Amino acid sequence: MAVGKPLRQLGLKSERLLMPQKASYFQAEVENLEEKVGLTTLEKAIRWAQTKSMWPDTFGLACCAIEMMSIVSSRYDIARFGMEAFRSSPRQADLLIVSGRVSHKMAAPLRQIYDQMLEPKWVIAMGACASSGGMFNNYAVLQSVDKIVAVDVYVPGCPPRPEQLMEGIIRLHEAIQAGVPPAYDLRSVAS
Amino acid sequence: MGAWEAVPGFVSVREQHGETTVVVETERLPEAAEYLRDEAHFNMLSDIAPTDYLGWGRAGVSGYIGTPGGRDLNAPMTQGYQALPEARPKRFSISYHLLSVSTEPRRLRLQCWADDGEPVPSVIGVWPTADWHEREAWDMMGIRIEGHPHLRRLLMEDDWEGHPLRKDYPIGGEPVRFSEEE
Numbered sequence: 001m002a003v004g005k006p007l008r009q010l011g012l013k014s015e016r017l018l019m020p021q022k023a024s025y026f027q028a029e030v031e032n033l034e035e036k037v038g039l040t041t042l043e044k045a046i047r048w049a050q051t052k053s054m055w056p057d058t059f060g061l062a063c064c065a066i067e068m069m070s071i072v073s074s075r076y077d078i079a080r081f082g083m084e085a086f087r088s089s090p091r092q093a094d095l096l097i098v099s100g101r102v103s104h105k106m107a108a109p110l111r112q113i114y115d116q117m118l119e120p121k122w123v124i125a126m127g128a129c130a131s132s133g134g135m136f137n138n139y140a141v142l143q144s145v146d147k148i149v150a151v152d153v154y155v156p157g158c159p160p161r162p163e164q165l166m167e168g169i170i171r172l173h174e175a176i177q178a179g180v181p182p183a184y185d186l187r188s189v190a191s
Numbered sequence: 192m193g194a195w196e197a198v199p200g201f202v203s204v205r206e207q208h209g210e211t212t213v214v215v216e217t218e219r220l221p222e223a224a225e226y227l228r229d230e231a232h233f234n235m236l237s238d239i240a241p242t243d244y245l246g247w248g249r250a251g252v253s254g255y256i257g258t259p260g261g262r263d264l265n266a267p268m269t270q271g272y273q274a275l276p277e278a279r280p281k282r283f284s285i286s287y288h289l290l291s292v293s294t295e296p297r298r299l300r301l302q303c304w305a306d307d308g309e310p311v312p313s314v315i316g317v318w319p320t321a322d323w324h325e326r327e328a329w330d331m332m333g334i335r336i337e338g339h340p341h342l343r344r345l346l347m348e349d350d351w352e353g354h355p356l357r358k359d360y361p362i363g364g365e366p367v368r369f370s371e372e373e
Contacts, residue, residue, distance in 0.1 A: 105348050139355060139363025140347075 043179075050094070050120065051173040053082040057093030059113065061100030064127035064159040068099045076162040081169065090116040095172075096149070097165075101129035102142045114149045120182050124168055125151045128158045150183035197230075199223045212286075212300040217311055220303050221338075224287070224317040233289035233299055236314070239324035240286040241332040244279040245358040281306045283334055287314065305334060313338040331356040 060068050071078045078084055087093040090113045102110055114123070125145050128134035131154040133143030145151060152175070155168035180186075195204045195211075200219025205212045215223040227233045281304040289299045305311050313336045315321045325336040326345040333354035336342055344351060353360055 105346075133365070137362075137364035137367065139361075143365050 044177075047177050047179065051176050054094045054122070054173070055085045055087050055092065056083055056095040056097050057090050057113065057117065058086045058088050059096055059098055059110070061098070061102060061106065062129070064099035064130070067159045067162055067165060068097055068126065071162040071165055076166060078166065078169070081173070083169070090114075091118060093117055094120070095122050095124065095169075097124045097126050098130040098145045098149075098151075099126040099159075101134060101136055102145050103140050104142055105140075107142050107148050110145070111148050119184075121184075122152045122172060122176075122182050123149050124153045124155060124165075124172065126155045126157075126165055126168070127160060128156060130154075131156060134158060146187075150187045152183040197226075199226055210298070210300060212302055214302045214304070217303040217305055217309070220301075221312050221314055221317060223301065224314040227289060227299070227301065228317050231291070231299075232293060233291045233297075235290040235292050236287060236318035236320050236324070237290050237298075238286075238288040239321060239328055240288065241328045241334055242284045242286065243332060243356070243358045244282055244284065247279050280304050281309075283307070283332060285311055285328065285334060307333070308335070310335045310337040312336070315339060330354065333357060 060066075070076060072084055072086065083095075090096075094117075096114060096117060098110065114121070123145075125131045129136060129141065130145045131151075133141055135158070137143065142148070153168045153172045155165055157164050160168075195201060195213050198213055198215060199222040200216035201223075202214040202216060204214070213223075283305045285303055285305060287301040289301060291297045291299075303311065311334055313321065313325055315325065315338070322339075323345060325339055326342060328334045329336055329339075329342050330344040330346050330351075331354055343349065347355065
């Protein structure tokens with residue numbers, strides 16, 4: 001992991017990210033050397049590959065799903081990032097974009113789909129309802145999907161514009177390339 | 192159709208806002224439904240709308256809008272007229288919205304009244320679409336439908352307790368963090 005490196009060199013454009021854990025001084029030296037000489041490690045290559053072709057799972061629940069559909073369209077075009085293949089089967093998906101309000105009745109199938117995904121897997125909570133319950137604070141709606149799955153990125157909005165969702169996806173890509181592990185390794189809840 | 196009195200179990204009819212509402216006795220509801228489907232050709236049941244009138248007529252509940260002195264909405268610019276809603280016979284009203292799909296389509300509201308715990312006979316033998324509507328009436332309002340082959344919850348989970356759309360059911364939810372509720 002990087003110690004004392006400017007964020008730009010890690011490929012991150014923002015500080016608002018969980019900082020990678022501090023590792024040994026030796027590792028920092030090796031990374032400095034690699035950077036200067038132009039080598040790469042296997043982990044970095046794997047992370048690059050994970051980022052460049054991350055297939056989302058079709059989990060559109062409500063209104064946010066419309067915005068998620070529109071980023072596949074030509075105007076916002078998530079195919080630029082290799083993600084236009086939305087897989088219906090969770091076995092073939094890397095990313096679960098929870099878009100829309102999750103009712104308590106839907107929470108069980110959501111957890112089942114999440115369990116069926118293979119590691120490594122990431123979760124984006126898209127919209128206000130998936131992040132916190134949104135405007136629906138009542139008996140029927142689960143107040144935040146992070147009560148049942150471990151979320152990597154929260155995208156606020158009601159619904160978030162396609163560009164906002166794309167920003168969330170890009171930040172996730174940057175975090176992965178920087179070496180941040182998936183959320184189920186970091187959070188102790190719902191892992 | 193002029194003579195609504197021929198409907199079995201007829202209680203009253205009301206024409207308001209261009210809509211006709213026929214109120215029948217709850218026990219004779221299936222006969223009335225069959226009569227309306229066969230004789231008056233109302234072959235489609237659009238909707239079953241149960242309504243909870245708990246607390247109707249008390250101050251602060253729906254039906255009273257405006258200044259403390261009251262206001263008659265049908266006569267604008269009147270002050271001091273208390274427009275109280277008319278009393279309701281029982282707690283729940285179940286309205287069946289019927290449509291006759293034909294070259295001259297007509298709509299009708301068939302209504303019956305029920306108390307809490309009073310069973311309402313099913314019209315599933317007359318219009319099979321009533322299946323899910325009656326399950327929703329049971330789930331959301333707790334109106335027990337007699338004669339329904341599988342009356343179980345539709346929208347809420349199977350083991351949910353309570354009937355959410357009743358007037359005395361709390362809205363639920365969680366206290367919002369960093370607010371005064373916590």
